[in-house]
Amino acid sequence: MALRAAWEGARAEAIQLRRSPLLVALAIVQAITFLLLVSLFGLTGSRAPTGLVDQDGGRLARHLVADIAAAHNSFALQHMDASAADVALRRGDLVAVITIPRGFSDAVARGDTVALPVAVDNVDADLTDDVQRALPSAIAAFGQETGLPGIRLSPAERDLVGHDTGFIPYLVVSALALDALVVAGVLAAVAITREFESGTARVLALTPTHPLVPLAGRVATTAAVSLGALTITAALVALTYGVVPLHPVELLFGLALCVAIFSCVGVAIGCMVRRTLPVTALVFGVALPLYIDSGSLEPERFDGNVIWGVAHASPVYYAVGLLEHAAHGLRVTPEPVAVDALALVGWAGAALFLAARLLRRGLAR
């Protein structure tokens, strides 16, 4: 009987969702939205739009321009004349304008030191820092590549990972965890709040089976829809961002665990608030800090031990660890990936327990 009740609950939710195709479409749109938006964030993380005014045009000037362009993804150079560059800088279209003065190549060839005028719109300290660090770095590369005498020191870099991973490809993978949190959390929470708001929760208490069973069926359906939305999103990540997962089974396993955990979290939220009104804002508001404090931008421990310690209290931390390994083969938590996976399984169990407990209490009230 319990199985049938669960099945009927799932079927009822499926019918509900079928009658509301817009909701399903919006769930998918929401998942894709986060991909787009973290990409947007990634775009500002590198390549500051910079005007370049080359008043010299000589061989050494061109060499320096090439070094500036190649300086660790720092500048998106736009060649322009001085007046256009000034207007663009004051309008806020450029972070900086670098001018290579007339006579630069001849002066450098003669052994003179030339000062490059650099105007910076220092409205944002982060971008200003990037410019201030990248330009000396480009000048160092210029000096070393052109074999100027008198340079006594050069850097020798050894990378731990054999390949560089772009910021946006890194971000979109961690965004899948954020997607799971928001989509699965909201769908499950709203499925529960509707039961309270419409009064069905009271009727369930009169059924000959345990009232949790049909609700579990309902949440299973919302979880299936969430997993579908996430699978589509993961496919988009592969197709449009070129992030083909190195371990696809691990990725699917991670996504399924995320959906299970966040569906249960959604049920818990639904039981606590019992109204649809606050659900979305609550899930959305919780999602952003959890996402950022999870290693979504870089390994979380780089932000210090306190923030890293706090991150352990969120399943998103382990999810990002597992997903980044599955997609890029990266290790972004000090814990081994197997520990991340086990922690997620533990989270799923704990979330299920919490959801069931809150649901039972909610139905009893």
Add this chain to the structure above:
Amino acid sequence: MRRGILALVRLDLMLWRRSPWALVAALVPPLGMAVLLAILTLSVGRQPVALVVEASGAQADVMAQIIESDTEAYALTVTDAARAARMLHDQEVAAVIVIPPQFDDAVATHQARLDLTLNNVDIDFADDIRRTVARSVAEFDAPQLGIQGELGGPARGVLIPNPYRVAIAEHNLRDTNVDFLHYQVLPALVLLVLSVGLMGTALLSARDVETGTAKHLVLAPLPSWSLVAGRFLGGVAASLIVLLPVLLVCVALGVVTPPVGHWPALLAVLAATALAAAGLGAALGAWLRRARVVAMAASIVATYLFFLGGGFTTIAFLPSWLRALSAFVPIRYAIDGMRQCLFYADLAGVGRDLLVLGVTAVVAVGVGSVMVRRSWAS
């Protein structure tokens, strides 16, 4: 008609008061944003790096001093090789810089190297470290390529020749740098307005349909626009009631400190943002009607408005097609207007920002009225 509108406003405020969870939920996104900002403030700019000095001598000391004094770029731990390797493995640091043995001898023969072992998990912070280490290397032979030299050397007419034969004369457009926290705190206020004004108003509108209140409203001797306007004004009032105490806290903490003459403009922009957000919420709720759909749609709309409006980025520094797109996002004008009021000497463009936000509110209420009329007619 005015009584009808005011009755709806009162009803909305009562619903908010009776829904403590809704209030909590409205405060959670901006609070989350504030937490996020605090986290990012800690992580933006400085990278955790271990320094191992295996050499002794004057040149090694100079090199170590250059790195240790760059506290804006490095969160530095000076340690030995074994501990540095362990810290790198445990992700306590993102990179290890080693000043190798016989550094001074190598410097004398112009063949010195500074070893960098980098955990290049992603290029964002990896490139930050590469840039910073390269600058430290350049500073060794050319002190004016350090940050003090960039700002205070050639820019002030003092040019010291260096072996790279290039120096930097940096001129900043503004007197002071706006730090990350102050720059980004405004979007947290905007998020508050969005979550109360847009999401709250949209869901209250949808609730009318689901609870059947809409059927009673349709019988009221009021035009449809006044019903939408009542809901809209309720959303505005709720937004402002929540926003003002938060703003006062920000002022008390010194986070929001506009020039004195800019206060009226700042308050006007905030009020206009609340108007636009509530207008959009009223229209969205009237259009979609079902609470579940409205909840999801409102979160998507708020997300797009927030991000494309510059809530998390500097729009001016994005690709041109994105900038063109964001020109149609009303929240962009809210954030632009607030930043102009806070960080700039004049109020250029604030009038335009207020106009766009006001027009958005009027159009949204107009569209919402049509939606309500249609839905009731059907």
